[in-house]
Amino acid sequence: MLQRRIQIFICLILAVGLSSCGSVQMQAAAEPEREIKNITGDLYSFRQGRHLGLFLVTDEGIFVVDPTNHDAAGWLKEQLDERFGVPVKYVIYSHSHNDHASGGDVFADTATFVGHENIEQNLQRPADDAPLLAREQLWDKNGDGRIQESEAGGYIGLDIAPDGFPRYDTDQNGWLSRAEIWASRFGGGTIRAPDIYYSDRLSLSLGGKTVELHYLGENHSDDMTVTLFPEERVIHTVDSLIPNRLPWRSLDGGFLPEWIDWLYAVAELDFDTVVPGHESPGTKEDVLEQAVYLEELRDAVQAAIDEGKTLEEMVDTILMEDYVDMIEYDLSRERNVIGAYEILMSSGE
């Protein structure tokens, strides 16, 4: 982001004399589908599409955080073998959502898998007749315990792409059960379970280097690990804090006000750089900015609920205008309001 801004700035200054500006900007926009970038020292990020994971190299092996998916992990394994020639010894899950935790099987012959203890429950398939969660019951307008396609999209409801319903409805019976909604988030049994679960904090050492896993409460999920690299002064916050971007869409699966408390707890950790699971790295200031954003969002939506406003009125009036420059403001602001409403209404706040 910053790089692109600098390029545009240079282009503006040199517009007359530098005819290649357009092509420089086009190159910046066309990022490769996959890439590895050094963060600092022996710590690297790897990216496939819009997803970022991390790895730390030591003489005795490699820590990987978030295998991401089958294709990304297979490619990463090849790259690690080629570049470093030491095996992956630990795979750390930031959380159990399938778009970050899938694909780890390729490292299973050499690695120990580690994650927060709540992952164990989240990877369990609910019974076919399991009741909808409180928030999902808000979408179930006809109260039949199922989510029909007409209830799945729109103003309030499962926040999925227009073509998402047939993919989620794996038995093709025209409605989603609790188990099908679960499978859409947690991989439906395809994610390799951790070998080691921890509750509050865990330190892992390898080749003279240490990685710290911190559980600081609920946020975007209830099983989120902040991975701290003390020597590198870097933390990995994945989906729960993406610098300069609003929280994703309808805060799906998220928790308020716990998420705000979590952000303030993250800011207490000793680090300089935040690496998220999407977009670009940031700093502690980004953590605090997001905490204030979520506080303002929560307060505005709660006040509107207390005043008896409709959700439509909330979407029209809670504009969060201080944040218009953040990535995907247009895409996420409206869904953030709806998500906050759903969470606050279903948690009895």
Ligand SMILES: [Zn+2]
């Ligand atoms: Zn997630």
